[in-house]
Amino acid sequence: MALIVQKYGGTSVGDVARIKSVALRCLAAQEAGHDVVVVVSAMSGETNRLMKLVAQITDRPDEREQDVVVATGEQVSIGLLAMAIHAQQGKATSFLGQQVRIVTDSTFAKARIKSIDAQPIRAALARGHIVVVAGFQGVDESGSVTTLGRGGSDTTAVALAAALNADACEIYTDVDGVYTSDPNMVPSARKLDRITYEEMLELASVGAKVLQIRSVEFAMKYKVPLWVKSSFTDDPGTLVCEEDSSMEDVLVRGVAYDRNEAKITVCGVPDVAGAAAKIFGPLDEKHIVVDLIVQNPSKDGRTDVTFTVGKADFLTAQEVVRKVAEEIGASGIETDGDIAKVSIVGVGMRNHSGVAARMFRALSAEGINIQMISTSEIKVSCVVQAKYTELAVRALHTAFGLDQPMPPEGVSAVSEMAALMGEKV
Template sequence: MKPTVIGSPLGGGVVPLGQRRPLIVKKFGGTSVAGIDRIRRIARIALECQRAGNDVVVVVSAMAGETDRLLKLAHQLLPLPDSRELDVIAATGEQVSVALTALAIQAEGGQAFSLLGHQLPVLTDKAFTRARIQWVEQGPIRRALARGQIAVVAGFQGVDAENNITTLGRGGSDTTAVAVAAALRADVCEIYTDVDGVYTADPRVCPSGRKLSAVSYEEMLELASLGAKVLQVRSVEIAMKYEVPVHVRSSFSEEEGTRILPREQVLEARRLSGLACERGQARVELLGVECSPEQVAELTDLLAELNVSVDMLCHARCSPESTQANINFTLPEGDLRRSLQSLEQFTTRLGARELRVSDGLAKVSLVGIGLRSDPGIAARLCRCLNQHGISVSGLVVNELRVSCLVDAAAADQAVRLLHDLFGLAGEAPVMEPMTSSAPA
């Protein structure tokens, strides 16, 4: 048996067993629960971890595909079904998973106790299908752990203050896992995925993409927001707020994955952490709007009301002496389709000269702490893409990222070019894992 880590696996060293059992939250996604054999595998991973001296909480998603079939039935009934009822259906997927996982643990000789969103409860706001966690009650989990059980918690689901069932949106089980880890002050939250960590660039696009051993919360937040699908954005926000050590790792191997940590714990040697690419983007340009700060506010109000995910919003005078300005921003193509009519009405109301929209774009983003100290990076990026005939139709730079908008067809090439340009492949691993997590 390996020595067990006590306290934060990132903070302290190895402390002998006996003072406090380390607490490990393990989250398994939809592909990890797809079928009895995979569920048995989760059970063995959890039990091995428990037998090594840890308290273990398992958070599971629905079996891949299961709930989709049921939700399709709902859409057969109504084109725009009531989201409260959709959540009632959607929550059944995880309900089945927790019970099967608990049974699998029992089948392997362990003890387990399933807990649903309303049984903890995981308290959320009232935004059905995309609710945000407000509070996780830890009592039921603590009691299960005290009985020697592995607590198996349903991901993705919660209840609002009126006990309506809510769900957290795509990838919501990550958020459940991190929120549970935060509530319990877990030593680590291990996110098992079908990739083995966070990469400098998607290795399917960029063969020289390299797995990062560690990345800061802030960088991960940018990467997740910009299309790196490893973690739900909200889960990273919660991890950052409560400083939950997160470990993104493979369901299929015991290799070390990527640690997500406070910035000061990520060694400074690496300045750029990776490239993210988000396809299916559209760009909206409102040209010749009479200048007034009111108008930008009105526009953002409208976009918030339409629940549109806006990025790269920019407001600039047409020329220094003009009283007119242009406003432009990007949004997912689906959001554009939904909101085009409202945008057209808004344009007319504003008396703007022209509304111009374009789609088929991709947003390629370079993320890293190093961007703060080197404003020249954006310029090098643009020059490189231009030299290779890739036109950049939008650019934003902030403390942690540079994002540029390119034609979707050129996105892969842009990722490969920039990966080379900024030496992301060549950089030596900047941080070795400081401690191993408990065996899994």
């Protein structure tokens, strides 16, 4: 008998019929002999409805009170799901964040979980109940309601799985797993059977929106086996797990893209110590997150500094940087909102050279100019003109052998792929 934490997102509990079908899934897992803990989000559209009410009251809502309002969405869901399980002659008890002491810090609207009291859940499981827990919400040390930020229910589920030492955490969503790329863009994209926590983190950070980043970090930290599954099919889904040797054999696990960034170049920056600090300090003060940064080699004592920010921060960032450019005696700024970042991710590239070069060749072969490059241990990202997004992603998907079915694990995929590509890795 295993202890399983299941999480159902907003579309999975989007209406009464779907809530009833989630109830049947929970009961099926229980009938299969498992202890079942279910985390649910607000019914789809509900959080937006509540945020609209808030916006009508004030455009600067008090964050503590905003959390009081938006936390109700999940509360409705847990009550309805518990009832739906009862209606099927099952046993279920719902718990609010506060009732299982999901204690968070007091950063309203994006609180972080500090501890969970597993005892009430264990007691209900021991009585044969399915335990239904409100996602997204917690309570701070002073007893105020807090919320974890959009997508926070994933984090609730993983944190519960860690606290209960669960055998698995299953994230049910409207897709049936993690894909080698966005299937809407790449028709040959294939569902992955497994992916490492680190790869999932990198994919999430470069735009693949299957799981909330924090939930993956949590799962990695506590080694919680994390399944991404569809609540509409019986597909086994994708397992997000620790890396093992067989997983290193795949050079690139997935290709992702992000069209949500914009580029700013500060031209002719006097190449003196502290210039970078003068540019990025004021951005940090405005809480603007800078992603890629590239500094050209200095020429005649001047250099160009280029960086990307989220499109939501684009206008504010321009204002800040324009002022800074003047102060430091730069010659001016250039901006470009029409860019995309394409990325390849895979733990296999840790042990293999030439991956970045192969990526650049694949893009070049399609005539795509690379504007910026950023690399990590298991990721290479290139900024290109936005119009090339689809072409670039598809080219990379093909170039790294992702159009073909994955080889059975244990077989060296890299050597096979190298053979396919007609070159040495």
